[in-house]
Amino acid sequence: MTLSMYDSSIPALKHMLKSLSTLLGKAAAHAASKKIDPVVFTAARLYPDMFPLSRQVQIATDQAKGCAARLAGIDIPAFEDTETTFEELQARIAKTIAFLDGIGANQINGSEERDIVLQLRETTKQFKGKDYLHHWVLPNFYFHVTTAYDILRHNGVEIGKKDFLGG
Secondary structure (H helix, E strand, C coil): CCCCHHHHHHHHHHHHHHHHHHHHHHHHHHHHHHCCCCHHHHCCCCCCCCCCHHHHHHHHHHHHHHHHHHHHCCCCCCCCCCCCCHHHHHHHHHHHHHHHHCCCHHHHCCHHHCEEEEECCCCEEEEEHHHHHHHHHHHHHHHHHHHHHHHHHHCCCCCCHHHHHCC
């Protein structure tokens, strides 16, 4: 049995978005219990030239919805990138999962050879669907989810590998 493009993308993206939601929930609870302004966490960075937690979540969700839409050959939903609170970030994750839930396997499967063109700030990247998924989306998506985890852990939120991997 072969692993389909759908099975290689949507379930993994949804699983990790749910884990990211759990991490944010634990961070919000930690902030409340310690009487720490939640913006301390949502604006936190690992290093001054890195994006803050809020942007890490935005990029992770952008990777997920962009992947699903591009592989399905449909328009990517636009999100405003204005989230600054745990509640707003949670809503963005939920909105992304809802979008992924609306993508059927029949829309993604067979996209291995679909031409995918990304217009980045300074360059254009061209991929076939399979390479886009395996060499662009998944590495970027996991990078930003991992960085979000690292920001929270670095700032004292009691989370661990089981929280990252999810249930």
